[in-house]
Amino acid sequence: MGIGRIDLNLLKVFEAVYEDRNLLLVGKRLNLTPSAVSHALRRLRELVGDELFMRTGKGMVPTGRANAMAPGLRDSLRQIEALLGAEAFSADTSTRRFVIAANDHVTEVIVVPLSRALQQVAPHVDLVVxxxxxxxxxxxxxxxxxxxxxxIFAQVPPRLDAQTLFSQGEAALMRKGHPAARRKLTLNDLARYPLVTLSVGGQEEGAVEGFIVERGLARQSEMFDRQALEAALAAVAQAPRTRLTVPHALAIPALLRDTSMLSIVPASLAVALAKNGDLVRRALPYQPRTSTLQAIWHSRHAHDAGHAWLREMVAKAASVTAKALA
Structure with missing residues (x-):
């Protein structure tokens, strides 16, 4: 295929369809009519000699050829934009959409203050979590x-870049009025009262020592230091009892209400959940590991001014939470 036959706008359409899987969303994103998007896809199919996307009830599903093309094409587009000086970014006028991956804990402590900041400085930028x-x-x-x-990642592969946001320990949560709420928490309390724990993946999903490894990336699955808890209680001939394990951090307040259960969670989550006064936060009677919250991204974004701005905004939002932990 000669380079002269390629319209770079077609590649932008390919990228948008691959990410959004919906022609109406693509049209809105690129300011094109649905018929213009369909026409662009038809031209792409003629150039490549492949259907690229199949229309299904769940949207536009990429073919194997499209999946193979996507990573390299995206890298090439970013490099071309950088070479042509197209990386200029103005937050107050940008209509760019960013996709962030986060669990509900991170959404509460990072994305919420980030969203508030964007309302002030980038009113037309959209976030998808x-x-x-x-x-x-x-x-x-x-x-x-x-x-x-x-x-929280124990291992980040070289192809990904990382930025430390803040480090934190753990804390215990209990309902207001709990028998242990008016004093320091003890090891006997942790043995006596059953626990609500937070886990987003277990051994059946490949988790090893609280982390799941995929494609060189090790992400935290168990949201507390189980080994430190068990070791601390073993020293006094006790053992913890986990009554309930859930994947959703924001369900913890409702689960602790009207019960004698305790929950051990990341310190930043404990601060956030105790703000409304229904829960009491207490220091743990042992030393859990310190975990580091990071933002990670593909190195292809290194010279993307808009992405760099997003990273800076995330770091500022994280600093708000970090100050609350101090």
């Missing part, structure tokens, strides 16, 4: 469907 708990997180980043993932 995808679950970071999905097993194909690394693949989604590789394929360009996720711009930024925020979480």
């Amino acid at each position: 995808r679950p970071s708990t999905r097993l194909d997180l690394a693949e989604q980043i590789d394929l360009g469907r996720i711009d930024l993932a925020i979480g």
Whole structure:
């Protein structure tokens, strides 16, 4: 295929259809009519000699050829934009859409203050939050469907860049009026009262020591230091009892209400959930590990001014939470 036959606008359409899987959304994103999007896809199919996308009840599903093309094409577009100086970004006028992967804990402590900030400085920028708990997180980043993932990672492969947001310990939560709420928490309390724990993946999903590894990326699945808890209680000949394990952090307040259960959660989540006064936060009577919250992204975004701006905004939002932990 000669380069002279390729219209770069067609490649932008391919990228948008691959990410959105919906022609109406693509039209809105690129300011094109549905017929113009369909025409562009037809031209692409003629150039490539493949259907590229199949229309189904769930949207436009990419063919194997489209999946093979997507990563390299996206990298090439970013390089061309950088070479032509197209990386200029103005937050107050941009209509760009960013996709962030985060669990509900991170959404509460990072995305909420980020959203408030964007209302002030970038009123036309849109955010889409995808679950970071999905097993194909690394693949989604590789394929360009996720711009930024925020979480706790024990291992980040070289093809991904990372930025530390803040480090934190853990804390205990209980309902207001709990028998242990008016004093320091003890190891006997942790043995006596059953626990609500937070986990977004277990051994059946490949988790090892609280982390799931995929494509070189190790993401946290168990949201507390189980080994430190068990070791602390073993020293006093006790053992914890986990009554309930849930994948959703924001369900914890309702689960603790009117019960004697305790929950051990990341410190930033404990601060956020105790704000409304229904829950009491207490320091743990042992030393859990310190975990580091990071933002990660594909290195292809290194010279993307808009992406760099997003990373800066995320870091500023994280600093708000970090100050609350100090």
